[in-house]
Amino acid sequence: MTRTVTVGFPAVWDIAEWETSHANGERPDRWPYGLDRLDDQYDLRTVALSSRGYLPQFQSRRSQRRGVAIGWEESSVARLVASRRFEHVVGGVIWNTDPPVNARDRAVKALYRRALKQASALWCLSRPQVALVEAILGRDRPAVHFLKFGIDTDYYRPAPLPLQPLVLSAGGDRDRDIPTLYAAMAEIKAARPDTQVVVQTASDHPVPAGIVRVQRLSHRDLRDLYGRASIVAIATRFNHHVSGMTVALEAAATGRPVVTTDTPGMSDYVDEASGRLTPAGDAGAMAAAVVGLLDSPRQLRDLGRAGQHRVLTSHSTKTMSSAIGEIVASLSH
Structure with missing residues (x-):
């Protein structure tokens, strides 16, 4: 029975x-x-x-x-x-x-x-x-x-990389580090002015020039935005419950490399084969990791494929x- x-x-x-x-x-x-x-x-x-x-x-x-x-x-x-x-x-x-x-x-x-x-x-x-x-x-x-x-790998599906570079960040749990994220995004925009930067957050922290802030996104709109992105970046404060893992896995399922804060447990979801882990609070390291991938299209593509495979088989x-x-x-x- x-x-x-x-x-x-x-x-x-x-x-x-x-x-x-x-x-x-x-x-x-x-x-x-x-x-x-x-x-x-x-x-x-x-x-x-x-x-x-x-x-x-x-x-x-x-x-x-x-x-x-x-x-x-x-x-x-x-x-x-x-x-x-x-x-x-x-x-x-x-x-x-x-x-x-x-x-x-x-x-x-x-x-x-x-x-x-x-x-x-x-x-x-x-x-x-x-x-x-x-x-x-x-x-x-x-x-x-x-x-x-x-995550639902039937809902988040692989999408071809865009011609126009776009760096996306999404999510709003209480351990997101918006000041570090914005500082990193500003450095990315300065280094790569051709790159569009979109941040989904309800935070009222001042938004740097050149960054598009979206307060809320539906699941469907976020899925579409993953497909338009080149890289997904996530900045969090130190925590033990892997803040940001949902967005990391959804992005990886779409075939996007993830650059995120190296907090305890995050390496079970993002590693050097599928993205980049950077120290907490280090906007410069996050920006450098993102720009380095934008400057290496083959590596960006390979990391995205590896992350997608990892999600499909294990997550x-x-x-x-x-x-x-x-x-x-x-x-x-």
Whole structure:
């Protein structure tokens, strides 16, 4: 009999609308993070998780726990554990290794860690983060796995390199380093005035002359812009959860080399065979790496092809879901 697995998503996400949007070609994957691809291994169900309070269901009682539940990150994992409905809860840890920003954040992280210790298995998308999570949770913790992140390689497809050089940066998570990015982009523009530079960001940091800032892009528009780009550049602050990996993999799937900040775990997604890694906060190094590739069309093309091959073989949501399925399969019935 096929095992039933429940996937918990934040209640603010309308999964039916997500499926419709995907069917219309407006976004990658039928469910967030491609977790729908587990349906070739398990009988999938979804549950909406309330975001009210810290752990709104933590005091609820259930006489019998059944089945397996999956949460993508610690907030969802904590709510699934707190519901006391499931025999096993597995999921990811992303933000809990970040230093707390205030007293409330410290309290939330402590509650989440309490719940994470009650999970049956956990994963991190960053290899170095695994040891941090193990240390934070201490003894009597569940197994913590390294899970290679993946993207929808059916949605992001190879595109020919453009005739007009264009350097693109996209993404807006809290660890993006916009000042360093803008400084690098200004150096690129000065060295290669023929190059168009486009940055997608909601940051209100002053934009250097010659750089086009776009506040938001749809998935479809961003996909098209990857296809028009020559190189994708990503600047982040130091972090352990591989900020920027989604854009890096989407760009690589399109056949574009990626120049990004060398933070812990990023080398599992971008390496010297598919792009360039530069020190955190070093705008000059990032600019030099980008200009060097623009000046070497053959190398730019070869790196793009290598990155595309790497994503197709190791970083699709299909391969990622298969790895999650193996974690679930390892749990006792």
